Amino acid sequence: MTIVQFVLLGAALFSIGLYGVLTRRNAVLVLASVEVMLAAVNVNLVAFDVYLGDASSAGQIMALFIIALAAAEVGIGIAIVLMIFRNRRSADVDELDVMRY
Amino acid sequence: MTVTFADWITETANWVFLLIAIPTLAGAVFVVTARNVVRAVLALVVTLAGTAALFMMLGAEFVGWTVVLVYIGAVIILFLMGIMITQAPLTRKTDLSQPMSMRAPAVLLSVILFGVIAWAVIVSFGAEAVPLPDEATSTASIGETLFTNWVIPFEAVSFVLLAALVGGISLARRDPVEEDVG
Structure with missing residues (x-):
């Protein structure tokens, strides 16, 4: 196995996630695309951790931190989407163009 | 140590890699293109399991x-x-993705990003092999490192999680009707 195959998989996942963030209109699906990008980052971290053979396995621990922060991000994100949906009756990110009334 | 493609394809571990990587990428593509919201999220399960x-x-x-x-x-x-919660019948039925005219630049940007990363990685790493570990990283060693070298970041993350918990609850709950005041 080469390091390139893992990094290319990570790059492909990240690009696909970026496409999703740019083109999705439903706020929940934008968050799902962000999760794909975070998964790509985790693949890179763990692959480089094994590649470098780090004794303190810094890459794996960083991946664990990213998983924890992603869980927090989704929780807050869904709460905000819920709040917006309650006020605007829509989860469409294109309709959130009013900053004040 | 460099690897040629002929060597690469004969290694059993690489077949396992392809067997995992292809469904992972297919699931990711389905997440960003599916027309059904629930199916998009269930495709995310395939990607994450991969x-x-x-x-x-x-x-x-x-x-x-x-x-x-x-x-x-x-x-x-x-x-x-x-x-x-957000797919209540009150919702106006809209398309889940942007129209085609806005999707084309997004495809272009994603392909360019992938191309740049792929070029940079191939130029700098060539075909250097990953030494497969003889045995898995044990949970004990992860825990030991986490509580010796990484204690401060670990506590910071736990504080962030607590803050997110409190923030999520206070954002999502409905304000109680103030009628019993006084």
Whole structure:
């Protein structure tokens, strides 16, 4: 196995996630695309951790931190989407163009 | 140590890699293109399970199982709850993605990004091999490192999680009707 195959998989996942963030209109699906990008980052971290053979396995621990922060991000994100949906009756990110009334 | 493509394709571990990587990428594509919201989120399960399988293949068992527990167990449920609440019949039926005229530049940007990363990685790493570990990274060693070298970041992350918990509750709850005042 080469390091390139893992990094290319990570790059492909990240690009696909970026496409999703740019083109999705439903706020929940934008968050799902962000999760794909975070998964790509985790693949890179763990692959480089094994590649470098780090004794303190810094890459794996960083991946664990990213998983924890992603869980927090989704929780807050869904709460905000819920709040917006309650006020605007829509989860469409294109309709959130009013900053004040 | 460099590897040629002929060597690469004859290695059994690389067939396993392809067997995991192709469904992972297919799931990711389905997440960003599916017309049905619930199916898009369920395709996210395939992608995350693929990454968890890759982690276990690389010997990172604890990270792999954490992905299964936290992402597939909890985050997907959160997504499904979010969909359940925001897809009420009151919602105006809109397309889930932008129109085609706005999708084309996004495809272009994604392909360029992938091309740049792929070029940079191939130029700098060539075909250097990853030494597959003889045995998996044990949970004991991960825990020991986490509580010796990484204590401060660990506590910071736990504080962030607490703050997110409080913030999520205070954002999502309905303000109580103030009628019993006085």
